[in-house]
Amino acid sequence: MASATTPKKATAAAMQQSSHSDMSEQPYFPDEPARPIVRTQIPGPESKKAIAALDKVFDTRSLNMMANYQNSFGNYIADLDGNVLLDVYAQIASIPVGYSNPSLLLAATSPDMASAIINRPALGNFPQHDWAHILETGVLKVAPKGMDQVFTAQAGSDANELAYKAAFMWRRRQERGGPDVAFTEQEMTSSMNNQGPGAPDMSIMSFKSGFHGRLFASLSTTRSKPIHKLDIPAFDWPQAPFPALKYPLEQHVEENAAEEKRCLEEAEKIMTTFHSPVAAIVIEPVQSEGGDNHASPAFFKGLREITRKHNILMIVDEVQTGVGATGKFWAHEHWNMQDPPDMVTFSKKAQTAGYYFGNPELRPNKPYRQFNTWMGDPARALLFRAIIQEIERLDLVRNTAETGEYLYNGLASLSERYPQEIQNLRGKGQGTFIAWDSPRRDEVLRKAKGVGINIGGSGERAVRLRPMLIFQKKHADLFLEGMEKVFQS
Amino acid sequence: MASATTPKKATAAAMQQSSHSDMSEQPYFPDEPARPIVRTQIPGPESKKAIAALDKVFDTRSLNMMANYQNSFGNYIADLDGNVLLDVYAQIASIPVGYSNPSLLLAATSPDMASAIINRPALGNFPQHDWAHILETGVLKVAPKGMDQVFTAQAGSDANELAYKAAFMWRRRQERGGPDVAFTEQEMTSSMNNQGPGAPDMSIMSFKSGFHGRLFASLSTTRSKPIHKLDIPAFDWPQAPFPALKYPLEQHVEENAAEEKRCLEEAEKIMTTFHSPVAAIVIEPVQSEGGDNHASPAFFKGLREITRKHNILMIVDEVQTGVGATGKFWAHEHWNMQDPPDMVTFSKKAQTAGYYFGNPELRPNKPYRQFNTWMGDPARALLFRAIIQEIERLDLVRNTAETGEYLYNGLASLSERYPQEIQNLRGKGQGTFIAWDSPRRDEVLRKAKGVGINIGGSGERAVRLRPMLIFQKKHADLFLEGMEKVFQS
Numbered sequence: 001m002a003s004a005t006t007p008k009k010a011t012a013a014a015m016q017q018s019s020h021s022d023m024s025e026q027p028y029f030p031d032e033p034a035r036p037i038v039r040t041q042i043p044g045p046e047s048k049k050a051i052a053a054l055d056k057v058f059d060t061r062s063l064n065m066m067a068n069y070q071n072s073f074g075n076y077i078a079d080l081d082g083n084v085l086l087d088v089y090a091q092i093a094s095i096p097v098g099y100s101n102p103s104l105l106l107a108a109t110s111p112d113m114a115s116a117i118i119n120r121p122a123l124g125n126f127p128q129h130d131w132a133h134i135l136e137t138g139v140l141k142v143a144p145k146g147m148d149q150v151f152t153a154q155a156g157s158d159a160n161e162l163a164y165k166a167a168f169m170w171r172r173r174q175e176r177g178g179p180d181v182a183f184t185e186q187e188m189t190s191s192m193n194n195q196g197p198g199a200p201d202m203s204i205m206s207f208k209s210g211f212h213g214r215l216f217a218s219l220s221t222t223r224s225k226p227i228h229k230l231d232i233p234a235f236d237w238p239q240a241p242f243p244a245l246k247y248p249l250e251q252h253v254e255e256n257a258a259e260e261k262r263c264l265e266e267a268e269k270i271m272t273t274f275h276s277p278v279a280a281i282v283i284e285p286v287q288s289e290g291g292d293n294h295a296s297p298a299f300f301k302g303l304r305e306i307t308r309k310h311n312i313l314m315i316v317d318e319v320q321t322g323v324g325a326t327g328k329f330w331a332h333e334h335w336n337m338q339d340p341p342d343m344v345t346f347s348k349k350a351q352t353a354g355y356y357f358g359n360p361e362l363r364p365n366k367p368y369r370q371f372n373t374w375m376g377d378p379a380r381a382l383l384f385r386a387i388i389q390e391i392e393r394l395d396l397v398r399n400t401a402e403t404g405e406y407l408y409n410g411l412a413s414l415s416e417r418y419p420q421e422i423q424n425l426r427g428k429g430q431g432t433f434i435a436w437d438s439p440r441r442d443e444v445l446r447k448a449k450g451v452g453i454n455i456g457g458s459g460e461r462a463v464r465l466r467p468m469l470i471f472q473k474k475h476a477d478l479f480l481e482g483m484e485k486v487f488q489s
Numbered sequence: 490m491a492s493a494t495t496p497k498k499a500t501a502a503a504m505q506q507s508s509h510s511d512m513s514e515q516p517y518f519p520d521e522p523a524r525p526i527v528r529t530q531i532p533g534p535e536s537k538k539a540i541a542a543l544d545k546v547f548d549t550r551s552l553n554m555m556a557n558y559q560n561s562f563g564n565y566i567a568d569l570d571g572n573v574l575l576d577v578y579a580q581i582a583s584i585p586v587g588y589s590n591p592s593l594l595l596a597a598t599s600p601d602m603a604s605a606i607i608n609r610p611a612l613g614n615f616p617q618h619d620w621a622h623i624l625e626t627g628v629l630k631v632a633p634k635g636m637d638q639v640f641t642a643q644a645g646s647d648a649n650e651l652a653y654k655a656a657f658m659w660r661r662r663q664e665r666g667g668p669d670v671a672f673t674e675q676e677m678t679s680s681m682n683n684q685g686p687g688a689p690d691m692s693i694m695s696f697k698s699g700f701h702g703r704l705f706a707s708l709s710t711t712r713s714k715p716i717h718k719l720d721i722p723a724f725d726w727p728q729a730p731f732p733a734l735k736y737p738l739e740q741h742v743e744e745n746a747a748e749e750k751r752c753l754e755e756a757e758k759i760m761t762t763f764h765s766p767v768a769a770i771v772i773e774p775v776q777s778e779g780g781d782n783h784a785s786p787a788f789f790k791g792l793r794e795i796t797r798k799h800n801i802l803m804i805v806d807e808v809q810t811g812v813g814a815t816g817k818f819w820a821h822e823h824w825n826m827q828d829p830p831d832m833v834t835f836s837k838k839a840q841t842a843g844y845y846f847g848n849p850e851l852r853p854n855k856p857y858r859q860f861n862t863w864m865g866d867p868a869r870a871l872l873f874r875a876i877i878q879e880i881e882r883l884d885l886v887r888n889t890a891e892t893g894e895y896l897y898n899g900l901a902s903l904s905e906r907y908p909q910e911i912q913n914l915r916g917k918g919q920g921t922f923i924a925w926d927s928p929r930r931d932e933v934l935r936k937a938k939g940v941g942i943n944i945g946g947s948g949e950r951a952v953r954l955r956p957m958l959i960f961q962k963k964h965a966d967l968f969l970e971g972m973e974k975v976f977q978s
Contacts, residue, residue: 054621057629057638061856062613069608069617070600080618091611092862099608108606109598111559117597117606117872119558119588120840122580124551128558129569132543140546149546154643155863161704165721172720188715194723198715202722214861215650216706216724226677226687227857231661232654233691234683235705235722348862351609367550368716372703373581373837374644379868383606 028394028470029098032074035478036452037084044081065454072099075468075475077454085449086478089456093288093320093466094348097390107386116379123152123375124368134378138385139354142323144330146340147356149363152376156319156347157213160282162370163343163355164204164217167280167313169364171202174311179365203237203276204315205267207283209290209459210242212317221282224290224459238274240267242287243295247424260299268306280313280342285331286427288320291459292435294426297335304339313342315355323349324391324469327401327431334430349469351387352380396469400431407465407476408434414480414487421487432471435464444486451482517883517959518587521563524967525941526573533570554943561588564957564964566943574938575967578945582777582809582955583837586879596875605868612641612864613857623867627874628843631812633819635829636845638852641865645808645836646702649771651859652832652844653693653706656769656802658853660691663800668854692726692765693804694756696772698779698948699731701806710771713779713948727763729756731776732784736913749788757795769802769831774820775916777809780948781924783915786824793828802831804844812838813880813958816890816920823919838958840876841869885958886920893920896954896965900925903969907976921960924953933975940971 043051047066054060065085071078075098077087087095097104107113112130121128139150151166153159173179183198191198206212206221213219214228220235222228243260246252271278281303287293307314321331323346328334332341342362347353354376364370391397408428415422420439427434438444441461448455458464467475532540536555543549554574560567564587566576576584586593596602601619610617617623628639640655642648662668672687680687695701695710702708703717709724711717732749735741760767770792776782796803810820812835817823821830831851836842843865853859880886897917904911909928916923927933930950937944947953956964 050618050621054616057621057624058616059613059640059852059856059859060616062860063616064614067610067615067617069610070604072608077615091609091615094609094611094862100604101607104607105603108603113606114594114597115559115589117602117868118590118593119561120580120583121556121558122583124548125553126556126566126580127543127547127549127552128556129539132539132546135546151548154647155861157861158643158647158704164705165703168722169720183715183719187719191715191718191720191723192712193728194709194718194725198719199721199723214654215647215704216653216709217704217722220683220705223681226672226680227855229680229683230672230676230687230858231658231680232688233657233706233724234680234688235724236683239682363548366716367548369719370548371551372644372646373583379606 025472025474028399028472029074032098033076033084036076036086037082038450038452039082042079042081042083042449044079044083046080050080065449069099074098075471085452085454086475086482087454088465088467088471088479089454090466090468092348092456093325094351095468096323096349096351096387097396098468098470101390103390103393104383104386107382113379113382116382120374120377120379122373123378124371128378131378134381134385138381138388139352142329142388143356144332144340144344147344147358149358150354150356151370152352152354152381154374154377155353156345157215157218159319159345159347159353159355160212160218160221160315160317161215163315163345164280164282165370166343166355166357166362166364167204167315168200168202169369170313170362171277171279172200173361173365179361201276202279203235203274205238205240205270205274205278205281207242207287208239209287209293210239210282210284211287211289212282236276238270238278240270242293243299245294247426249428256296260296260302264299264302264306267303268310271306271310271312278312280315281307282315282317284317285321285334286326286430286433288464289458291462292426292464294430300332300335301337304337304341308339315343315345316341317345319345319347319353321433322346323387324397325349325400325431325466326433327397327404327429329397331430331433349387350384352377352384391469394470399472400469403472403476404431404434405429406473407432407479410476410480411436414483418487432465432467435462437461438463447486447489448482451485453479453482514961514963517888517961518563521587522565522573525565525575526571527939527941528571531568531570531572531938533568533572535569539569554938558588563587564960574941574943575964575971576943577954577956577960577968578943579955579957581837581945582814583840584957585812585838585840585876586885587957587959590879592879592882593872593875596871602868602871605871609863609866609868611862612867613860617867620867623870623874627870627877628839628841631818631877632845633821633829633833636833636847638847639843639845640859641841641843641870643863643865644842645834646704646707648808648834648836648842648844649701649707649710649804649806650704652804652834653769653771654859655832655844655846655851655853656693656804657689657691658858659802659851660766660768661689662850662854690765691768692724692763694727694729694759694763694767694770696731696776697728698776698782699771699773700776700778701771725765727759727767729759731782732788734783736915738917745785749785749791753788753791753795756792757799760795760799760801767801769804770796771804771806773806774810774823775815775919775922777953778947780951781915781953783919789821789824790826793826793830797828804832804834805830806834808834808836810922811835812876813886814838814889814920814955815922816886816893816918818886820919820922838876839873841866841873880958883959888961889920889958892960892962892965893923894918895962896921896968897923899965899969903972903976910976921954921956924951926950927952936975936978937971940974942968942971
């Protein structure tokens with residue numbers, strides 16, 4: 001209990017914060033706890049018992065904290081021992097508008113939702129009568145610029161892989177000379193033997209430190225850590241360097257520009273010389289699992305130009321960056337590109353998944369080429385619609401932009417006082433999508449629990465912040481105060 | 490309206506059937522329609538409008554029928570034009586206990602379900618407090634013999650791919666000499682470049698005409714049709730022949746035994762000589778998408794012996810065969826194997842997905858090797874639990890065995906009268922998992938809608954029956970009557 005925040009202490013701390021946070025801000029989640037409660041070490045005795053029981057049937061070695069979600073509200077996650085933590089990790093960036101959100105609860109208890117749960121359709125064969133309406137008032141209402149169609153999926157990994165499939169089919173269609181050119185007998189026969197030309201030797205180019213999922217093709221584009229890839233057969237696909245920017249950005253302008261130029265040149269070289277033709281590139285607006293690596297809009301625009309020049313598709317993986325946390329609904333909006341990407345994939349905070357596209361040529365030339373039994377889940381599409389409505393009702397993208405700026409400034413000032421603890425602070429102007437490097441990262445994450453804060457890491461030494469969209473200045477104050485306690489310990 | 494079944498006609502038909510169906514059977518679904526209603530051609534005018542609207546945002550070329558699930562009950566699927574069809578396809582074999590099932594509705598409207606929908610956890614990091622309980626009273630309660638652990642997934646494709654990953658990690662662990670042997674620097678470096686030894690050249694062997702999903706590794710094991718595989722890069726993995734049995738089985742005993750022997754020999758030859766080491770084989774108890782191809786228990790037992798002999802894992806893909814339709818909860822129970830498979834994958838009627846296993850060595854030696862953000866969905870696990878309870882309450886596995894026998898006998902007698910229409914009838918003793926070959930298959934499926942029956946095909950010319958577990962003798966009578974009308978047309 002040494003580092004526990006007792007209610008009394010927390011009240012005093014909250015009063016102190018009133019000097020710098022905006023006390024006039026309207027709470028988005030009036031019923032959430034006022035502050036964290038830390039009653040025991042984490043895991044406490046009840047959690048330990050439950051974890052041991054779970055381990056008998058389900059691998060718990062990656063378990064971070066066992067939670068009671070019925071007791072979790074807003075930005076706060078509860079465990080089994082009475083601990084309630086301010087959650088800036090949010091289920092690996094996948095809770096959008098707070099635990100036990102009342103608006104989502106209404107959607108989750110609607111007759112439409114009940115039917116969607118118990119009558120799950122095979123959407124490609126037997127879509128429900130209101131599927132177009134659900135898409136148009138939900139998933140497609142927030143479609144990125146230039147995109148008016150969607151192929152729905154189940155999670156980020158398969159969303160990316162389905163986009164890769166669309167890219168390969170598009171590329172071969174170009175090579176064949178159009179949608180009406182028939183498959184040859186040789187293509188049909190060889191495809192059944194997993195050989196070319198039917199199963200062609202083509203590739204997706206990804207970027208060093210990128211993360212795009214952990215199924216076989218998505219894992220072949222993932223370049224995060226060996227532990228994610230070891231022992232799994234992979235496609236021989238290429239990777240380009242991702243810019244290694246130096247911070248603070250304003251002190252390394254020329255150096256960073258040169259680094260991005262170098263990476264663009266190398267990317268173009270690979271695209272044009274790799275032994276297996278590159279059908280598409282896939283890239284995250286901010287490399288998230290790989291350590292929160294950023295690049296400038298100029299870099300991404302450069303990639304768009306190069307891909308256009310060489311007739312290669314550009315897939316933007318917004319699985320982690322999408323749905324509002326960066327101060328834009330889609331992070332790639334920050335690039336202000338006139339020529340949009342070809343496909344944008346999403347999952348996590350959308351609570352459903354898929355890929356957006358606009359070019360009708362990305363619909364394969366025949367039915368059943370891009371197909372599977374469920375092709376998504378209407379229940380999750382209904383939930384995404386409710387999430388979008390909640391984001392609009394509370395103007396949450398504006399909130400992440402504003403709270404993000406406030407949080408970033410607070411961290412910048414903390415980093416001046418604790419320069420060893422907060423290195424390479426990044427994410428300025430990117431909403432709450434903020435991270436820094438820490439020489440004792442895992443210790444920081446562990447100690448944060450002791451002061452009532454749940455944080456995640458990424459890459460080798462990044463502390464990454466992934467608060468929900470309802471994270472406000474008062475939460476930022478609690479967070480900054482907690483971090484300072486950790487740094488002082 | 491030429492082929493419509495009017496209520497009056499149907500009543501007469503139902504009375505006629507009373508002579509052979511068991512009128513004393515208790516209806517499982519008292520509120521479902523008594524018989525199909527066909528009011529318009531399918532698609533009717535309302536459906537056509539809705540399909541055109543959907544096509545603007547979502548590919549509809551594989552659309553079979555647009556449905557209104559709120560109006561669908563039990564074995565009957567409703568469309569937008571007042572048509573109500575007896576559904577023996579059931580969302581590609583994935584509706585277990587009827588549309589709008591009241592017991593599932595209770596589960597879907599429970600507070601636990603609402604929380605699971607709105608508070609979706611990252612199960613590997615932050616499992617909910619009752620996750621072990623949900624698994625033990627649900628998914629694991631029906632675990633196949635010899636299996637007491639599960640890794641949960643989202644759908645059949647990723648369930649299979651996760652099982653493949655477990656197999657590859659297990660195999661490399663054997664080669665390394667145990668779980669405690671460290672990865673070499675070379676393995677770590679090469680894995681990041683998608684090269685061996687870190688990303689090893691190893692394979693999964695599947696069977697000709699098999700279907701295991703459509704993501705990249707699962708598609709590499711899928712051998713159903715070129716349209717599923719064309720233009721998609723594939724792993725150079727091997728396929729063994731699947732027995733091509735002749736029907737009726739009792740007239741081809743020796744020939745079929747020889748065919749199975751030939752296939753076993755060929756499978757063993759591939760396992761021991763293929764250029765890339767085979768870590769596991771994957772096989773369906775009945776090849777479903779590939780045309781409803783069966784093999785004898787002796788064949789599967791033979792595969793188990795060969796895989797044991799060569800230290801190769803055996804993965805049984807029960808995505809389509811699992812959860813009761815074959816007259817056993819798992820189709821591989823029909824084999825009566827003393828030595829169970831190493832992993833069994835499931836999805837579809839489970840309404841959730843994953844792989845079962847028993848051998849603790851199939852847990853990778855370190856955390857985060859088998860991992861992803863969601864790792865399944867507690868909402869869907871709660872639904873599977875309710876499905877299991879409903880199956881037990883109504884003794885539905887016994888029902889599929891009994892109704893299946895009744896249905897098979899009815900089809901056998903139809904096939905005597907229409908030998909051109911029903912060829913190679915198969916699935917005897919396999920519950921309602923019945924199919925036959927038809928020289929005019931697609932026409933039969935189309936015409937069946939006109940008499941109020943929704944049926945699916947598989948392979949090149951199979952008519953496959955995939956009724957729900959609540960399909961009773963009275964439904965079998967309606968089905969047989971409808972088929973006879975189609976054959977007479």
